[in-house]
Amino acid sequence: MPILEVRDLVTHYLTMQGPVEAVSGISFIVDEGQTLGLAGESGCGKTTAALSIMGLLPSNGRIISGEIVLDGVDLVKLDDRELKQIRWKKASIVFQGAMNALNPVINVGEQIAEVILEKEGGTKDDAWERVRGLFELVELDPGRVKEFPHEFSGGMRQRVMIAMALACNPKLVIADEPITALDVIVQNQIMELMKSLQRRMNLSQILITHDLSVIAETCDKVGIMYAGKLMEYADVGPIFKHPLHPYTSLLIGAYPSIVGEKRPLNFIPGAPPNLIDPPKGCRFHPRCPYAKQICGSEEPGYIEEEPGHHVACHFVEELRDTISLGDG
Amino acid sequence: MTLGPRATDSQLRERFSTSARRLKGFWALYRMSRIGLLGLFLISAFIIMALAAPWIAPYDPRALVGFPFQPPSGEHLLGTDQIGRDIFSMLIWGSRISLLVGLLASATGVVIGTTVGLISGYFRGLPDSILMRITDLLITLPNLPLMLILGALIGRSMWNIILVIGVTGWTSTAKMVRSQTLSIKERPYVEAARSIGAKDSQILIRHIMPNVLPLVFANAIVGIVDAILAESGLSFLGLGDPTKPSWGLLLRYSNEAGALATGRWWFIIPPGICIMLVAIGFAFSSYSLDQILNPRLRKRR
Amino acid sequence: MGFKEYVGKRTLQGVLTIALAVTLNFVLFRIMPGDPTRAVSGDPRVDTATRLALIAKFGLDRPLLEQFALYVYNLFRGELGISFVQIGRPVIDIILGRKMVNTLILMGSSMFIAFSLGIGIGVYAAWKRGTKTDVSFIVISLATYSMPVFWFGMILLLILSYYYNLVPIAGTVTPGLVHPNFFEYAKDYLHHLIAPMITLSVSFFGGYFLFMRDTILDVFTEDYMLTARAKGLSNRKIMFKHAMKNALLPMVSLMGVHVTFLISGATMTETVFSWDGLGRLIYDSVRNNDYPVLQGIFLIMAVFVVVASILADITNAYLDPRIREAVE
Numbered sequence: 001m002p003i004l005e006v007r008d009l010v011t012h013y014l015t016m017q018g019p020v021e022a023v024s025g026i027s028f029i030v031d032e033g034q035t036l037g038l039a040g041e042s043g044c045g046k047t048t049a050a051l052s053i054m055g056l057l058p059s060n061g062r063i064i065s066g067e068i069v070l071d072g073v074d075l076v077k078l079d080d081r082e083l084k085q086i087r088w089k090k091a092s093i094v095f096q097g098a099m100n101a102l103n104p105v106i107n108v109g110e111q112i113a114e115v116i117l118e119k120e121g122g123t124k125d126d127a128w129e130r131v132r133g134l135f136e137l138v139e140l141d142p143g144r145v146k147e148f149p150h151e152f153s154g155g156m157r158q159r160v161m162i163a164m165a166l167a168c169n170p171k172l173v174i175a176d177e178p179i180t181a182l183d184v185i186v187q188n189q190i191m192e193l194m195k196s197l198q199r200r201m202n203l204s205q206i207l208i209t210h211d212l213s214v215i216a217e218t219c220d221k222v223g224i225m226y227a228g229k230l231m232e233y234a235d236v237g238p239i240f241k242h243p244l245h246p247y248t249s250l251l252i253g254a255y256p257s258i259v260g261e262k263r264p265l266n267f268i269p270g271a272p273p274n275l276i277d278p279p280k281g282c283r284f285h286p287r288c289p290y291a292k293q294i295c296g297s298e299e300p301g302y303i304e305e306e307p308g309h310h311v312a313c314h315f316v317e318e319l320r321d322t323i324s325l326g327d328g
Numbered sequence: 329m330t331l332g333p334r335a336t337d338s339q340l341r342e343r344f345s346t347s348a349r350r351l352k353g354f355w356a357l358y359r360m361s362r363i364g365l366l367g368l369f370l371i372s373a374f375i376i377m378a379l380a381a382p383w384i385a386p387y388d389p390r391a392l393v394g395f396p397f398q399p400p401s402g403e404h405l406l407g408t409d410q411i412g413r414d415i416f417s418m419l420i421w422g423s424r425i426s427l428l429v430g431l432l433a434s435a436t437g438v439v440i441g442t443t444v445g446l447i448s449g450y451f452r453g454l455p456d457s458i459l460m461r462i463t464d465l466l467i468t469l470p471n472l473p474l475m476l477i478l479g480a481l482i483g484r485s486m487w488n489i490i491l492v493i494g495v496t497g498w499t500s501t502a503k504m505v506r507s508q509t510l511s512i513k514e515r516p517y518v519e520a521a522r523s524i525g526a527k528d529s530q531i532l533i534r535h536i537m538p539n540v541l542p543l544v545f546a547n548a549i550v551g552i553v554d555a556i557l558a559e560s561g562l563s564f565l566g567l568g569d570p571t572k573p574s575w576g577l578l579l580r581y582s583n584e585a586g587a588l589a590t591g592r593w594w595f596i597i598p599p600g601i602c603i604m605l606v607a608i609g610f611a612f613s614s615y616s617l618d619q620i621l622n623p624r625l626r627k628r629r
Numbered sequence: 630m631g632f633k634e635y636v637g638k639r640t641l642q643g644v645l646t647i648a649l650a651v652t653l654n655f656v657l658f659r660i661m662p663g664d665p666t667r668a669v670s671g672d673p674r675v676d677t678a679t680r681l682a683l684i685a686k687f688g689l690d691r692p693l694l695e696q697f698a699l700y701v702y703n704l705f706r707g708e709l710g711i712s713f714v715q716i717g718r719p720v721i722d723i724i725l726g727r728k729m730v731n732t733l734i735l736m737g738s739s740m741f742i743a744f745s746l747g748i749g750i751g752v753y754a755a756w757k758r759g760t761k762t763d764v765s766f767i768v769i770s771l772a773t774y775s776m777p778v779f780w781f782g783m784i785l786l787l788i789l790s791y792y793y794n795l796v797p798i799a800g801t802v803t804p805g806l807v808h809p810n811f812f813e814y815a816k817d818y819l820h821h822l823i824a825p826m827i828t829l830s831v832s833f834f835g836g837y838f839l840f841m842r843d844t845i846l847d848v849f850t851e852d853y854m855l856t857a858r859a860k861g862l863s864n865r866k867i868m869f870k871h872a873m874k875n876a877l878l879p880m881v882s883l884m885g886v887h888v889t890f891l892i893s894g895a896t897m898t899e900t901v902f903s904w905d906g907l908g909r910l911i912y913d914s915v916r917n918n919d920y921p922v923l924q925g926i927f928l929i930m931a932v933f934v935v936v937a938s939i940l941a942d943i944t945n946a947y948l949d950p951r952i953r954e955a956v957e
Contacts, residue, residue: 056859087861095859100852105874105950114870115860148950164860363768465649467886468934469927472893476915477657477923553775560777561897565912579780583901588783589798591791600780607775615771 003171003204004030004053004091009066011045011052020275022048024228025066027302030172030221035198035205037219037236039212039251043272045228046208050174053206054093055083071171089119092165094158096177102149102157109145112164119168134163138193155186162194166201174206179214191218212252216240224248227273227283230302234309242324244311247284249323282314290319357620364616370609374602378423385417389573397585400594407594409578410585418573419598425574426606429490429559434551436494438501442544445505450513450532459502467499472561479567486569493558501547508540542621549614553607560603575599632953635946643939650931655700658924659693679711709928710921720925724907729929731801732906735822736895739829740884746830747837748873748880754838755845756868767842770835778894782828782901789824796824799903825902829894833887840883844876851875878949885941888934 011023023045030036038046051057053068055075068075070090075083095101103111112134113127132142138159149157158178165173175194179187195218198205207219215222215236222239224232224247232245243249250268270287273279279286285295294314302312313319358364377384386405387393392412393404400407406415444463448456478492512518518535562568563576570577582588582595684690686703703709709720754763773781789795801821808814848854849872857871896908903909907926914922946952 054859056855084861084863087859089861093859095852095856101856103853103857103871103875105878105948106871107950114866115862118860118862118866148954150951151954363764363771461645461649465646465653468646468889468931468938469650469653470889470892470896470930470934472896473911473927473930476896476911477927480915480918481657557775557777561779564777564779565897565900566916576777579777579783583783588786588791591787593787596780596783596787600777600784603780604772604776607777608772611771611775615767 001032002029003032003071004206005067005069006049006053007067007069009049009052009068010064011048011057011066012062012064013048013058014060014062015276018276021228021278022061022275023052024278026223026225026228026230028221028223028230028233030204030206032171032204033198033202034220035207035218037215037222038206038208038225039210039215039222040225041210041272043275044225045275046225047176048228049225050093050176050206050208053174054087054091055080056093088115088170089168090170091172091174092168092170093174093176094161094165094178096180099154099157099181101161104149107146107148108152108160112160112167115164116167130167131163134167137166137197138163154182155190158182158186158190159193162190162197166197166203169201170203172204172206174208176208177210178207180209180211187214194218224251227278228275229283229312230310231284231313232309232311234306238306238309242320244305244309244316244320244323245313246288246290246319246323250289282312290315290322354620358616361616361619363612367609367612367614367616370605371613374423374427374606374609377420378427381421381424385420387414387417389413389418389421397592399592406598407592409581409595415578415595415598418578419575419602422573422575422578422599423602423606425486425569425572426556426559426603429486429493429574430552430556430606430610433490433493433497433555433559434548436490437497437551437555438544438548439498440494441498441501441547442505442540444498444502446509446532446536446540448502449506449509450528450536456506460506463499463502466496471496471558475558475562476565476567479562484567484569486572489559489562489568492562493555497551497554497558501544501551504543504547505540508543509536512536512539546614546617546621549610549617552610553614556603556607556610575603632946635952636943639939639942639946643935646935647932650935651701651704651928652697654924654928654931655697657927658920659696683711704928709925712919712922720921723910723922724925724929728906728910731904732895732899732908735825735829735899735904735906736891738822738826739833739895740887740891742826742830743833743837744884747834748841748877751838751841752845752868752873752876755842755849756864758846763842766838770838772835773831774835774839776832778828778832778897779901781832782825782898785824785828786902797821801905821902821904825898825904828901829891829898832894833891836887836890837880837883841876841880844879845872848872848875878945881941881945881948883941885938888937892930892934 006029007027008025009023009027010021010025013020013022026045026049028036028038038049040046048057048061051061052063053070053075055078057063063076066076070086073086075086078086102108109128109131112131113124116122116127116130117124128145131145135142135145140156140159140163144152149160152160161178165175178194179190182190191214194205197203207215209215219236222232222234222236223230224239224245226247232239232243232248234244239248240252243252247268254267268287273283273286279296280299281297282288282291282295282300285291288295292315298314300312300314302310303316304310305316390413393414394408394412396408396410396412398404398408404414404416406419409415409418444459448459448463474496475492478496479489482488482492512535518531521531521535559568559574560576560579563574564580564583566580568574568577568580576599578599579596582592582599585592585595587593587595686699686708691699707721709724712718712720712723715723750766754766757763786796786798790798797820802808802814802817806817808817854867854871857867862871892908895906896911898904899906899908900912907930910922911926913919914926
């Protein structure tokens, strides 16, 4: 049962140099109790997609077309007031680098309690009771609810953010690079916490990150984004074992593996394109080692090559074996 | 890139075209601000008034050309003052004083402030501590009373006023230049320059000053607003140069002659409007300049 | 550093600044052209007996350094000299009394109005950035900033007093009128207070408005504002709780610095309105060359400003939990 269905979402930023096509028609589904991982390099549009879903685009951002159906309601059609009501109750978001994501002059408990009170009413005592419960849920000392953000470490602040995101029992939690700014060991702790919370509360999640190893460990479905488009979209197993898109394969190949034989690390030459004037045809073709004539003139369709496995490439069949990664 | 005597044509073209391009880009941005354009217009209008005074003023501002306290008429557009001078002419000639004092006093303050800021920020240590103590002290002391006292001490000439305003008004420039210098000093290219043996003066002139000057310029414009207001205030209070018909002085005369009590609005309103319009001109311009040049504001776009 | 240390450090700085001010005060009035002792006792208006007494008290026939020591010693005893104009009256009497109260009332009320309006409208304008309302207020603020304070006072008087006879033309209370009780006195006083208060408030409104608007716009760029929006909080909560709390911190510090400008403005206003306060006293003393009074006022003002700015900074530190509850 899908909790969230995004269909052909197009989001632009209006700038003085022209519209930036940050998201150019992506579609994906998040099923109940599942985690979708959105991966890709910086600037590929994954954060924009998240902001579009939550209705949090900056003043120069516009959803041009598409549908975002959350729990049966198309969010694109809602106005500001209606969106505000849905926010945090149906879907919440955990930002990266909780350094600045928490208001430095308000104590952490208050920042959680206020949203409980605003969204669900009730007494202050009840709200704070729940805050303390949430603290325990994320393995923080409930005695510290009245302290300020700067009194916590980075990892602990992220736990606060998670607690806050869960405060109103949302159906969907979007996590935008939740652990990128943390130490490796803390990263692991937070990742484990999020996994266990998801299991316990049957949450649906969208995990946005450029770190494929995290996705491999925690996600059920994966979407690989590049330059505002979805290049590949499938369950986590197939994508990592036999990716069908050259970009996916290169991305995975850029990560060293502890097991298996030593091999030279791939890197992808070049840089992501300018989205005011994106490349014609397949957006990846300037950097794709397998690009042919047609890749620069005709955009490949987003086709379900295998059940549940979508790819956007002209040469899926031809490259199938070349880019497969076997059991690595 | 330095252009030696043997710089080729294309090098010259490239060098100047970048500055020209930057200037054009800057002007394109500035043009978009209606506030800024209005400010520029006002400034130009008054500069023209000041320069063309001998030709547009109907009478000699110091001559007694009519009966005292005449209301506006065909002969005297704004009437006459308490001893019979033409107010309109005094108004026109007054623009020279306000602009001159405003520009020079602000320039003085900016020069002092920039020097203090550069020394303080670049050399740190003892000079920094001393200069910052002095700066803080000056910030603490109220401007107007200080200027009144200094003015009383050194006498009432226009040049003294310029000096007094300049000497009391350099603190904001100094602080800004100091903080800019501090941040530029830490940048990699300055470190690089130092490691290849560049002298302090070279670093200051070639690396730090070009980055500091745009903000100093913006600061100078604000300084002009304050200087014009300060001059008119001092003249009003009686510390102005009695030989120069500044607008503040006009208002002083009107006050002393009881224009308020007798409703002689033509004596009261016009000089103030002039002060206000000139000041607004510079204030608007500085606001637009700040919007463009201030690096902090770029984040908001 | 912790809060207590900050208070201590700041107070020490203040004491140092006052010490510097005292020294400057001493030096300033000793470099009068002509007889250096003129500033204290050498004025021909002072009679011989008083002059001899002053020479003794301030050691005017001794070397400069001794004079300085004596000066400081006398300061601690509250001995600021004798006025030239009000023959025989100690300076400290003149300053600390009715005049100081009048000035404080004028300054206090004006600052309160300008500050409240400035931050309220500043927040609103920042929220409605770019709209006609916002631009109008920017223009109004720049315009009132550029307006000579004394001229605005004159215009106000012209309109309100001359044309409409709404407010009295000058003074603190109606001269010569004996008031039957305190209430009548207060009415008369307030009646006289209106015009100068409006003048001073209007001239300061602009600065507060622009600064608050600026600060709030800066706050808007912070990550925690996006979090507040994401939580679906009401606009009022976002503005007044999350944004303003952060923006008020620099405002409070600004007020400390602003006291100096307030004094300058008050000087001008009091002169125009013949308001019987310290500003007027400065003006009269400059006109009459009443140096002892000038010197005394100067000192009091410096102390006042330093104390005000220390209080502002300490309040700022107290309100900012990052300093108040600093992590050691």
